[in-house]
Amino acid sequence: MPAKASRAAFGEALLELGARDERIVTLDADLSKSTMTVNFAKKFPGRAFNLGIAESNMVGVAAGLALTGKIPFACSFACFVVGRFETIRISVAYTNANVKIVGTHSGIAIGEDGYSQMGLEDIACIRALPNIGIIQPADELETRQVIAHAVEHQGPLYLRLTRQNLEPVCPPDYRFQLGRWLVLRRGHDVTLIGTGGTVFNCLEAAKLLEKDGITADVINAACIKPLDDETLVRSVGRTGHVVTVEDHSIAGGLGGAVAETLADVLPMPLKRLGVQGFGESGDAKGLYAKHGLDPAGIAASVKKFLNR
Amino acid sequence: MAEVRLEAIARECRVQILRMLAHAGSGHPGGSLSVIDILTTIYFGRLRHDPKRPDWPERDRVVLSKGHAVPALYSVLAKAGYFPEKQLITLRKLGSPLQGHPDRTMLPGIEAATGSLGQGLSISLGLALGLKLSGSAARVYCVLGDGEIQEGQVWEAAMSAPKLGQPGHPLDNLVVILDYNKIQLDNFVTKILDLEPVLTKWQSFGWPVVEIDGHDVPQIAKALDQAEATRGVPTFVVAHTVKGKGVSFMENDPEWHGKAPKPAEAIAGIREILGVTEGGWEDYLKTDSATRAIVDELVTLGKK
């Protein structure tokens, strides 16, 4: 499979699923060309609603639709939709409305548009809410399965998608399961956990580390909530060191979730890699290098962490 | 006479907008070109400010709430002397203070971080109220997009503004200009969520509303004066504009909301803005060394 953005895979999956399931509806806030629901809207115009630049209303309408048995996908950039936190908090999470919130353009990887368009605190916000799961697929194959799962899953979900293309990382026979992580590579010295676009970079970093005699477990943590504590503990119990890598604020994301879980069940040396401070404009490659999220940066942090 | 000067500045700013967007390779030409006559008239016709002292407490404030049109603002700030024009081509590059959307902490002259639509009017209310409470005579100019005013927060602010600060500190130091270019991101505004009747909506919330052609400098200037003369309430200006104004292939086309021109397209656009025919272009460039330099730079960029 060639590299593909998870938002593009989402748009395609929705088109197929929508043909089979009439309950599926999409809601957008003037970003349907970017969230990739635009083809769904062309094929099923009666089931696609562009509510204008009004994300709070979109989230609320989605909740109402869910209460009548529809399966609404409420879509915008991650920052704008999760920015309507209080509406999500009450109308979706507390109401336990079966809304699938889709946040695209996550992370500094969007590059030139700069901080105001980057979803960087969305995981932290949604993690604090009961009832609602968080899934961030790592490639096209996984995205298709996650979307299919979201349709079947009863209850609200937050799906975090990328603008940029994602290299394939999951094996062809992979089957997504909620709350299950996928170990992509086995090693002895460190557990490297990525999510979404950083999974591929973790795999590349593991190759670099191997040249220096360091071997790593590499895990694809698509489910950030609930996370897979079994796989986490099993891997970290063996390697003794864990490094999390995410294109999200260093606070409250995957690294925060892993830190909280390990603190409860298996305190272990942990290094969190993520975005420090606000994001900014720039080319994605330069931004990843600056924040140490590219393979070389990850490998360097791992070596320093392991004192090697 | 003054108007001729403003129109000339607006033309130069349009050239800079195309130049910097081509160099950035991404960004928003349509809404930058629709708002530029408004911004030029504010900055070079009415604004009390001092580019040498961007933190002067008595300065008038400008909040570009539709922050994606910031190339227009950068072109104006550079022309006013906040930073050198050569810095414009660092737009959106790593480390540049010219962020893809306005960043108050990185660039002197920017009053508020915008780019997440719908927030600028509320900040403007706060600025206007704070200035009044401090006894300042400074004014606040807020520019909204038409798609942007679909945001609920805009209407919270709209409802509040004519009441806030009354009776001692009414926000008559605030003027809000709507860049009514009839296009948002996905499509034409009427196809997504029609605003009409927009005039009476704002009037019914208690605002005096002035309706103008947002590309007609005398009309813009007159509306700003009318707002300044108004006592007791803020003023709302509906400025009818054309998205992509000045570049025929961008005008009135939703495709050019968020797509940067390629170098060759930027050059074609610059020629149109300057009103030169294709046949006369080479001869013209011999007479205009500043434009010649910009065009040469774009030609080099195109070869990369």
Ligand SMILES: Cc1ncc(C[n+]2csc(CCOP(=O)(O)OP(=O)(O)O)c2C)c(N)n1
């Ligand atoms: C809260 C929020 N939602 C969505 C966007 C994405 N977005 C950027 S520009 C734009 C369209 C703006 O349309 P309009 O206000 O009419 O601006 P203009 O036509 O002047 O460019 C959208 C939806 C955003 N920046 N902020």
Ligand SMILES: [Mg+2]
């Ligand atoms: Mg518009």
